[in-house]
Amino acid sequence: MSATTDKRPAGPPPGGPRGGGPMGHGMGMPGQKSLDFRGSLRRLLTVLRPERVRLVLVLVLGVGSVAAAVAGPKLLGNATNVLFEGIVSRQLGGVLPAGTTQAQAVEALRASGQDTIADMVSGMHTLTVGSGVDFTRLGEILLVVLAVYVAAFLLGWLQGRLTARAVQNTVKRMRTHVEEKLGRLPLSYFDRQPRGELLSRVTNDIDNVAQTMQQTLSQLITSVLTVLGVLGMMFWISPLLAVVALVTVPLSVVIAAAIAKRSQPQFVQQWAWTGKLNAHIEEMFTGHALVTVFGRQRQAAETFAERNEQLYQSSFKAQFISGIIQPALGFVSNINYLIIAVVGGLRVASGTMTLGDVQAFIQYSRQFTQPITQIASMANLLQSGVASAERVFELLDADEQSPDPAAPAALPQPVRGRVAFEDVSFRYEPDVPLIEDLSVVAEPGQTVAIVGPTGAGKTTLVNLIMRFYEVDSGRITLDGVDTRELTRDALRSQMGMVLQDTWLYEGTIAENIAYGVDGATHEQIVEAAVATHVDRFVRTLPDGYDTVIDDEGGTVSAGEKQLLTIARAFLADPAILILDEATSSVDTRTEVLVQHAMNALRAGRTSFVIAHRLSTIRDADVILVMEHGRIVEKGSHDELLTAGGAYARLYESQFAAATAPVD
Template sequence: MSGPLARSMRMNEPPQARSRDFRASALRLLRRLTPQRGLTVAVMLLGIGGIAIGVVGPRILGHATDLLFNGVVGRELPAGLTKEQAVEAARARGDTTFADLLSGMNVIPGQGVDFAAVARTLALALGLYLVAALMVWLQARLLNVVVQKTMVALRADVEDKIHRLPLRYFDSRQRGEVLSRVTNDVDNLAQSLSMSITQLLTSVLTVVAVLVMMLTISPLLTLLTVVTVPLSLWVTRSIARRSRRLFVAQWTNTGKLNAHIEETYSGFTVVTTYGHRAHAEKQFAELNDDVYHASFGAQFLSGLVSPATIFVGNLSYVAVAVVGGIQVATGQITLGGIQAFIQYVRQFNQPLTQIAGMYNTLQSGIASAERVFELLDAEEEPQAPDRDLPTVSGRSGRVEFHDVRFGYRPEAPVIEGLSLVVEPGTTVAIVGPTGAGKTTLVNLLMRFYDVDAGQILLDGVDITTVSRSALRSRIGMVLQDTWLFAGTVYENIAYGRPEADRDEVIEAATAAYVDRFVHTLPDGYDTRIADGGTNISVGERQLITIARAVLARPQLLILDEATSSVDTRTEVLIQHAMTSLREGRTSFLIAHRLSTIRDADLILVMDAGRIVEQGTHDELMARRGAYWTMIQA
């Protein structure tokens, strides 16, 4: 075998491309419908009622056929005879076949077609079909409500889960891949669930109802019909088992493709600047090719299910037509009865074919469900007590590190045995080479990560004994990488304290020197910031994030290279603003510029996760140690 299908079926696929537990995921997905159990029961009752009424239709139409056929034959027979006499007369003249046919009919010799009875029968069939259609339509509407409410709850659970996941979860995964689970997989799951449940419920109920009706007509013909069902199920299962892993691979590869697109788009300027456009396009082509081959293989294999089951179903249809024709000829069944039975055979095979053809949709949805459930099952941040930080009389903001040890991986510690006391209102500058642990120290203080050993205290309280939200509400943070959302300048500043009034927002903007440039924008504070702030300069974006921190009025302030993106003159202005902002607050500065750190009350020099020097600028310069060497460099 060669070509796309052969490539898609290769066995050396990565482990994540295989379904973990199809049945368990499907059952878990169905359990999410339980909150809508009332509507679900109504859907099932409507489905049972609609299908039960609908399957009676062929039997009624078969009766109408019998009325017509009886009238046509009866009109040709001499009036005044009984049916038994007409049968004996046919046998007497040697017409045994006609006699057998006549014996199985409800015919009155000499009487033609009763068109009034035919009309009443057809009207009844039409009325029943209308009622059945109405019930099925109502069932579909209610089922749509059930599915959409279930998906709303699932999306809410995914959103809540995102906020409970530790930072290490996102650090170890590509953003585009996580976004693909939250968007593409959830949307695919919603579509698959809506289609699959509708068809599955309708098909199962139809099979049961039609089977009952067929048994009332002819048990022998019913046996001929159902004898091929095991063969259909075997064919379906054989094909589905091979296509299942390809659907998992399809959505796994889709996540990788989305991750590449997100990274390329976010860093488009860098990609263009360094001439990596061709390389990015090559990566895209390879990932896109992987998605194509997995999708092709999955759709090709699952597409074989429907024609295979149709072929098997037609075998039973041929057997019923032959044996049924013989039974009509011998008077064992009426013409209308065999007509109704043949319709039932079609109705019986059709839902089986639909169920088989639905496998691709169902497996695609379950593959997405596994990826979503994997996100929901991811290890969360350890739960902290729902406790607020106590109010401290006097000056607050005392920070203590006691023999702190931490590593992003247990075998590779980043910080070891670090102890430090920062008094309230102190400005601490943290310097050191790349990888020394400066940002890690801040991440531990913010509880983006928890320490492996030791304690971090804020005003004498272990930060692991209070809620993260309570801790972070006391801390303002300005990072080197600015983050602005698609809103106005005013809204981005107000994000620091949403309840602040406009005067307070403008006051914070003035303190951070945003007011100096905001009036040059088309709509001032109401200017909408484009995607990530591409319509303003990098330095202006940094100033807005600083204004946000000013407005938040934090107890602790963390500035991680906060002035690295502004020019020297703007930095001087920001230093004045920061001096006012830091007054009465404990502040941590991570910076490399001498102008940013020289006025700090305490300078910590870190290397390999340890504090190798600490003191004021003048003290450290006098020692001529690691700090002096950095300054000279």
Template structure:
């Protein structure tokens, strides 16, 4: 267990659940206006295309709102023939119908092109958002990522971004078209009858009032919906990752109960959010139908007393339906809009998270491998008065030396390694590599000098050869083969179906634990680092495989400065220097024989492993 994990373990324990239990839910409400404005601002790079989209939308709206007025003249022509004023001019009626058909056809074509261009803009915007989040994650400090459940983080960069794209795709086009349609229809209605227009638009205040009330009530629920989604994903990811442990300890029922509880919470919040926001649609339909009836009655009275022609009333009735329909559609998109903005806000939280301090512009001298710690103090908590995990540590390691670090859990061993890699920065003091403060050089340059083999054998989906070459993208096939032979990978790889082209998944389940460990050592070997860090590299392998791993690590350590963290003291007998750490301090220092002769902490640790069980 790493010291950071151990620090976490000292916090109050969560009881009553398996993996995923206890994930907190924030109650932060959504800044709808600010987040929505920021989301729309991301469309700015596509201004030219959006201008074309706007022009096409205006054209489609104009053609759509002109068509009913033209169609009204055909109604008047037919009505005049029916009541005997003059014979029906079927040729004129046919010409008018052809014009109306053409108008609607052109409007549909304009909408089709507009939809194509807008879809392209939205997908490019979402693509850029994904790229920014991916780049941001690589700039975030390890402390931020350690403080986030992995499933929650994955939900933000996958589910939430997808939801943002879907919401933008479905709402922007409708907002443009329906908003402009309302304006165009009002203008056409006024041109026919201003007082009937007043009757028709009386529905607008009702719509605005209902929509405002619904949005205020439901916006917090949409935030909670996506927070619960992230928590559920975190619990699922944790449970699946630890599936064997869940089975071994018989915690299946508890895990299922925890999942059911979180699923119920998500279902409840989602139902409330969708139901409350969905109230807008039926209310708007009722208001629209009521307005339609009133317009029909008043329009019929106007025709009866000769105030309006039948064609004008017919056109006005169509406009009244065109007026209420887009308003109803806009109101029905409240849930989509709020859901998308809520997801955008969660993505923006990642983008706004504090990043690692900027890299310095210095450079390292030619690699030798001399490492010094000068009065180093460190604590994982940045709060004032926090107990340091490492305090006033001084250490000097000469080039080519192998330094073994031992001590009880929580002593600061892995923390020491994290500080060398600059996964965390020291609070006070400094660490130098070949005389240069590691904070004065870019992290990438520092880490290019360092090879690392962890207790967790991380393999990536791909071939065994690809996983070895991961340590050096420029490695040739000969370099990969040399590294594999030096680390004994070549001994087992020929027994696999496709040799070095054998595909391994992310967990490497089609190769054994020891074989995975040898592959990670070969990966470090091909990187040819000046400084090598081995963190519990043999803790999870059997004794026979441990011998191979030790030989592989011996080849890897040759002519390199090495830091070896080990609980099995048998693996570090040949180390040049053994550091015994306790509570962040070096309490003993020397080689294997001198430390045994001293009869101190190291001797006690050694005796507890080889002379009996510690009580």
């Protein structure tokens, strides 16, 4: 049998805060403390470990792609040399005999006093006066360049595909871990966590981590390999110019580090305020009707504007400060380009370098500074992604509920439903007592009603039965077995629960009724609906049991939603039934009908009924009156009225209020 639990996973328990329950405040957000950037980054990298085979292939493909891309400028430099030498040979053909060799041309130019031109000609690879441009050789070089760049593209495309696969697999596992973690968290975590903030971590932050890894992982590998490959080619072509190019690197690193240090706290604030804003939007949207009824639209809009402004300020500062990195490094790169162009031109004129090598070196200098600039510009993405990753890791590191026993006990069959509290003590906060040394027994088949003022601990008592919270001392037994010796699934499979706050998911009415029972037939669903007076209004709907509804319940009223949750519990056929103000949203006539259905449902089952309307529990076998976490009275309706104690005062005040004249 499946438990039917209509408890929403957010908000403080009805027993608090007066009864010592947790307040509805948000947990500490990352913006309120410094971010462990390095630790979180290392942990984020470990998340990629299962994809190490793909990442090795990405690295290999990156090496091939970068090698091809790095070879391109050198090959283009050779093409430039062929063009330049052909043009110079044709120019020299006007002053020297055709067919003059390169050595003869240099000697003739020096003899005529043209030493500068002679130096330049001496630095060329091959030159024959009057031969012109060797287009055959030029075409061969350009075909090789085309093949190299096509290979670089194909290898880069395959690298990007593998990177996307690795990243998406990693994010899929992360989402799975988060989903599994949410199932292991205690109810107290959701009590203290605003739903919008939690949703922001599960959706926005994980999406941001995915985007960060997707955009930086492949590009980072390519950029690092490009820097190494280009640096090797630069030293091969000209060690002097390579040293000149490297002079600006330390300056670039210092600038990038200084800017990144100032932008990181702003990224932390950006994602913290994103969570706060989402929490406010979710809260106001859920309670839109109440916000409108009580005229709080202006205050809600002001809160939104304030948080939106904070998000704007932090996002603007984060993006602006980190955005300075690229233009700053671009300025340094332009200075580097200017120095290389001047020095390279002088070396061509002196014959110590060819024009093609200078051209290739200038391209390499661009290729060298560009990946450094890219790595620096990735800092804002990386910082934003790590800030989001830390928020996800905080969720994954949250304290979990105590694990189920390794060797769980088994309930005697059939389950009778005897529930006993033995010297149970519990408090939400360590220094705020709530339930102290509580002992009470619910015999099989009994209906136990729990009444008392708000905050007395009524719902807390039910939460302890369901093990939504663990007792601090004492124990709770089901048919003599300590509930902590059972798995939570085994315990809750014996219970059906209907709460004051209804919960329906998007689906048909039939699917919502059958939520707690796998494989329920249509006949069983209709039988449960008829018994709980749901059938009468479902048949008035155009699509009947196939009508699609959701938690907003636009096609059904609040009372009808309540009836659907009662039908759900009826179909689950539990051994123990828990009703927490289950008829609070139905009208008086429907309440009478539901009471008859509840009487049939409670027959032969142990039932716990929390009620504020005392008229609904007159037929309870035992009524427990709670005040400040203690049972102050116990007995039947008639016995407690005769005693004239706390229950009698509650009863008289309730009915006196109902019949008091209005001035």
